[in-house]
Amino acid sequence: MMEHAFVEMINIHRGIIYKVCNLYGLDQEDKNDLFQEVVLQLWKAFPSFRQESKQSTWMYRIALNTAITNFRKASRRPESRGISTDEFQIPDLGTYPEEDEQMSLLKRAINCLTEIEKAIILLYLEDKTYDEISEIIGISKSNAGVRITRIKNKLEKIIKSDRYELR
Template sequence: MEKKFIEKIQKHQGILHKICFVYSNSKADKEDLYQEIILQLWKSYPSFRKESKFSTWMYRVALNTAITLNKKAALFEKHKTQLYDEYSIAEDIDYSEDLKILYKAISKLSKIEKAIIMLWLEEKTYSEIAQIIGISKKNVSVKLVRSKKKLTKMIKKIS
């Protein structure tokens, strides 16, 4: 079971890196989130019922973990002021300048908007996105249109 799990995680690790990048403020946060997602995936793996693709299930667990940890961090941050250096994509991932701008803009969206945009960029169907996020297909469509408009405005400001 462990060998199969590791193989599947390695095959889909790009998903985890993208989620960690978008939901983290620093390299240390990214590494912590990555480890927490792996832990939650491992804990949940025995209950994976294979009713959906492994990558769809992995997205759901990873996004739920990222969102939950961000909520906890937000509560903590209300009581403590902490300065973060802006996380530099260049120090960890070799993306083109356009992708760096896109991911910087995505990181400024709400938690749900980030998830929907990331899944859409992964070419998931509206049905798959709805299943992963836990909202209706119609709601996915509405949120996707709104998120794209927000991204367009942000990208124009950044570039």
């Protein structure tokens, strides 16, 4: 019965995992590995989920913590060569042909942020309330508001400088 509830939760909220993986994964292989690691960590934590928060809030917290932990581990590890993606029939979760220039600029700007800033702006762009963001990230509501304002200003500067460099 627990397995069924877990699979149902993953199927309902898998978009959360995809978004986190697309934000923190460097390439498709990295995104796929991160997806598996997030699901594994969710499975390990599922028996202790007390339903005190929404499933989506709990999943964001686990997914973001897993992604940030993996990112930190990867930055300390020497570069390795992966298996060719030609050998696998895995769909690309992160490419959208209709993506416009503004979205592309925003994605490049977000990639310039720190890992915690990426997590906060992801939640903000998902229309999470300051209460939800503070609960997921583990900061106060007022700190979430201050950080969001600073991140927006930082993104604006990055985008303006990126546009200037393109000229």
